[in-house]
Amino acid sequence: EVQVLESGGGLRQPGGSLRLSCEGFGFSFNSYAMSWVRQAPGKGLEWVSGISGNGDRTHYADSVKGRFTISRDKSKDKVYLQMNSLRGEDTAFYYCTRSPYTHAWYWFDHWGQGTLAIVSS
C-alpha cells in the first residue's frame, strides 16, 4: 500500500527556520515526483513546492520562493522542505503528496495526513 508520512512540524518564531520531512512507503520512491501543499487553518489548499523524481527539477510558489527549499534523499526515500525566514502566514498544515509520474506537473494521487507548522511569537 502506498503511503506518505510527514514529520517535523512545530512552533517557531517569525524569522526562524523549520525542516519538514516526508517518507514514502510501498512504492519506488525515486521514480515519482513529490510536492508539498499547505492549508492554513480554516482556509483552502495552496501548493508550495514540487520536485521531480530524480531531483533535477524543483518548482516553488511565488509566496515561498527564496525562503523555502525542497530536496530529496534517494537513499532514505525522503523528501524535505527547508523553511527559512518564517512568517505568520506560513502557519498551516503541510501535506506531502505524490504524483503518479516523475514530473511534478502531474496530479497528486496520494496525500499524507499533514504536519502542522505554527509561526508565532
Next chain:
Amino acid sequence: QSVLSQPPSASGTPGQRVTISCSGSSSNIGSNSANWYQQLPGAAPKLLIYGNSQRPSGVRDRFSGSKSATSASLAITGLQPEDEADYYCAAWDDSRGGWVFGGGTKLTVL
C-alpha cells in the same frame, strides 16, 4: 484570491445531482488537465478526478468530471450524506510554473 474560481458553497438533497464549476485561464485549465480533490471534515484531501474526467480506483461512478476550454466541472449524481465535504479543483499553470488551486466549494447535503 485564488487563481481558479469556484463557488464557495453548493447544496443539494439526497439523490439529487449537483455540479461544481471551476473557471481558469489559457495558462492553466486551458492548456493542462483539471483535477479535483475531496476533503472530508477533519481529513486530508483525496484525489477524486484526474486528467479532466478520469476516476482513480475506488472512486464511485457517481462522481464525474468534464472540461471545456478554460473551465471544468465536477458533477455528483445520487447525492449522499457522506458526500458532504470541501471540493477543490487544481491545474498546472504554465505561466507560473506551478500548481494553482480553486478556493474550494463546501458541499452541504440538506
